[in-house]
Amino acid sequence: MFQELIDKKEKLAVIGLGYVGLPIALEFARKISVIGFDINSKRIDMMKQGIDPSNELDKKAFEGCDIEFTNSLDVLREARFFIVAVPTPVDEHNVPDLTPVKKASETIGKVIKKGDYVIFESTVYPGCTxxxxxxxxxxLSGLKNRLDFKSGYSPERINPGDKKHTLSSIVKVVSGCDKESLETVAKVYELVVKAGVHKASSIKVAEAAKIIENTQRDLNIALMNELSIIFDKMGINTYEVLEAAGTKWNFLKFSPGLVGGHCIGVDPYYLTYKASELGYNSRVILAGRYINDNMSLYVARKVVRHIISNVSDVKSARVLVMGATFKENVSDIRNSKVADVVKELKEFFLNVDVVDPHADSEELKHEYGFGLADGIGKDYDAVIVTVCHEPYADLDDAYFASITKPNALIADLKGIYRGKVKNRNYWSF
Structure with missing residues (x-):
């Protein structure tokens, strides 16, 4: 299979062309023939024009690529090596929603042939593949894994907005259903991953490795968030504490903040769900999730308390929220905890303007029920800076004074303006 791909006698297909799938497809397309498959015809049309719907890649990323974008099963059937990179979200009850990955499996079941390979990259609990x-x-295919086709799992390690840690520069974990498939999968990924691959002993081990990467980060951030709550009650700035503690060589540098997005705020629930199925109720992991999921409420109420103390007519109060995406310098709003902050502020009948240089207003309306303001006004009673977008980095005391009332609060969740805001009330984690 490997040599046939190299010689372009056979094709590789990537199913799901989001922030994970598209970079993988384009990277492979510089080496071999690729089919990029997605069920969203609008996205397919954009990619045919060299436009990344996720706004992560520029037009140059499409140049020199041997790739055909399609939503046709007939075209997909031409592939022999399938990579699944669809999302794996949770529902409103934080229960894993396997609908996308199951639909992708149905699609493959309709087109797979004897001798083909199928590799899953979507983050799932151990055993899901x-x-x-x-x-x-x-x-659906009437074929048997291992006997008629080969399978494997290679967890994605794409970090949106990160131009340093890219697909080719991060070690790729790979696994297969047997020794033969492991070696083939490793060789295929080595075509595009300069950092090399790590061969996991089984598919379950590879699945588990991925899910604890984000669970570990979630727990460390939860600790920082809990510390920030405690230090706030003591009148201590958490970022100053972290700077001091960070002078020790083995101190792990994590920061407090809103934990959203499609990975850290989601993946731990896949692990705790599977643990519950096996009769074990997680304590530490779910405790971390509880803290992080409630930080939006904590932030909103901190702002509301300030407004109640300083504004005679609370319903006339105006709040500016700067940043709606789940992290800095990306357009991705999936599972953005900023939406929870806005929702809570509106529960107190506050007038809220939301701005963001990267987010799409219509997408926000569709997902969360509010859009972006036409511009930044004046006389705000509070400003909440939620993410450190590049355009926000150089804002200063004079700027915030120009858009707020004298008693306004500047809630700086990332500690960007620590020591800079002098003429307004200042608060950060």
Whole structure:
């Protein structure tokens, strides 16, 4: 299979062309023939024009690539090596929603042939690939895993907005259903991953490795958030504490903040869900999730308390929220905890303007029920800077004074303006 791909006698397909799938597809397309498959025809049309719907890649990223973008099963059927990179969200009850990955498995089941390979990259709980996905493929295709086709799992490590840690520069974990498939999967990924691959002993080990990467980060951030609550009650700035503690060589440098997005705020629930199925109720992981999921409420109420103390007519109060995406310098609003802050502020009948240089207003309206303000006004009673977008980095005391009332609060969640805001009330974690 590997040599056939190299010689362009066979094609590789990537199913799901979001922030994970598209970079993978384009990277492979510089080496071999690729089919980029997505069910969203609008996205397909944009990619055919060299436009990344996720706004992560520029037009140059599409140049020199041997790739065909399609939503046709007939075209997809031409591939022999399939990579699944669809999202794996949770529902409103934080229960894993396997609908996208199961639908992708159904798609593969309709087109897979004897001798083909299928590799999953979507983040799932250990056992999901073999227990939930492969049986669907076997049922629809009439083929048997290991005997008729090969399978594997290689967790994605794409970090939106990060131009340093890219696909080719991060070690890729790979796994296969047997020794033969492991070696083939490793060789294929080595085509595009300069940092090399790590061969996991099984698909379950690879799945588990991915899910604890984000669970570990979630717990460390939860600790910082809990410390920030405690230090706030003591009148201590958390970022100053972290600077001091960070002078020790083995101190882990994590920061407090809103934990949203499609990874850190989601993946731990996949692990705790599976643990619960096996009769074990997580304590530490869910405690971390509880803290991080409630930080939006904590921020909103901190602002509301200030407004109640300083504004005679609370319903006339105006709040500016700067930043709606889940992290800095990206357009991705999925699972953005900023939306929870806005919702809570509006529960107190406050007038809230939201601005963001990267987010799409219509997408925000569709997802959360509010859009972006036409511009930044004046006389705000509070400003909440939620993410450190590049255009916000150089704002100063004079700027915030120009858009706020004298008693306004500047809530700086990332500590960007610590020591800079002198003429307004200042608060950060």
């Amino acid at each position: 073999e227990e939930d996905c492969l049986p669907i493929i076997e049922k």
